[in-house]
Amino acid sequence: MDFLEKVAAAELPIGNVGPANLCFLAAVASTIGATRMLEIGTASGATSALLAAIAASTLAEQNLPPAGILLTTIDKKSRCLFDDSKPIGFMIADLAPTLAPHIAIHTEQDSYLARTVVQPGSLDLAFIDGNHQHPWPLIDVLNILPLMRPGAWLIFHDTDLPAIATQLGVPQRYGAQWLFESWPGHKLSSDNIGAVALPQDLRTLRAFLEAISMRPFEVSESGWNRYRKMLADSFSYAFQ
Ligand SMILES: C[S@@+](CC[C@H](N)C(=O)[O-])C[C@H]1O[C@@H](n2cnc3c(N)ncnc32)[C@H](O)[C@@H]1O
Numbered sequence: 001m002d003f004l005e006k007v008a009a010a011e012l013p014i015g016n017v018g019p020a021n022l023c024f025l026a027a028v029a030s031t032i033g034a035t036r037m038l039e040i041g042t043a044s045g046a047t048s049a050l051l052a053a054i055a056a057s058t059l060a061e062q063n064l065p066p067a068g069i070l071l072t073t074i075d076k077k078s079r080c081l082f083d084d085s086k087p088i089g090f091m092i093a094d095l096a097p098t099l100a101p102h103i104a105i106h107t108e109q110d111s112y113l114a115r116t117v118v119q120p121g122s123l124d125l126a127f128i129d130g131n132h133q134h135p136w137p138l139i140d141v142l143n144i145l146p147l148m149r150p151g152a153w154l155i156f157h158d159t160d161l162p163a164i165a166t167q168l169g170v171p172q173r174y175g176a177q178w179l180f181e182s183w184p185g186h187k188l189s190s191d192n193i194g195a196v197a198l199p200q201d202l203r204t205l206r207a208f209l210e211a212i213s214m215r216p217f218e219v220s221e222s223g224w225n226r227y228r229k230m231l232a233d234s235f236s237y238a239f240q
Contacts, residue, residue: 052066
């Protein structure tokens, strides 16, 4: 709670997960006792610091010190989207300085990197908050699935982005919403964020994910052939 108050009081740049959604993220991560996590979309690092703090407090409840990498976080850029003068992850030093050695930040990368830097079957939780244009959130899910332990959870941010985009007068993006709303099985949501439980047998997700892959892409049409190839590769990886 101290940490949440600190992060909610911090001047969060526009585009960061806001205080109410941070509470949801913290509640799910702590309730499931997550201590090994992955984040796609670091930006300022506010959510990275929060997730690492939850992992550390879960370990502390078991009288264990933080050990190794608690959170791996990946961002496509090297400078913060909201403030180009700052590096990706700059808020970690303020919000969770002692946990910085336990947070692995990878910049100028995407979820394909996770395949090589995260041990298969090791993650309790993955937070997907990168590119929200379909098919990116789907590609992220496919690249992450083999890294999750049975019964782990995924959290999608911006599940209500189409409505928010309408209010702001910016293009609607359905990538996260389609995955969350049609997800088969147990799920929870609040406002603009949603959590889904992974089934014990990940192969049961294949038909659902293939159906989502057929929906019209939201990325630039000039790249559609490349995205089709990326999807094919990610399906092979997820369901090898
Ligand atoms: C909404 S921000 C993340 C906010 C952050 N989770 C927080 O609230 O503290 C989205 C970030 O995803 C990054 N991004 C965009 N496309 C990506 C991709 N394909 N893979 C990884 N990161 C991506 C952007 O550079 C941006 O920093």
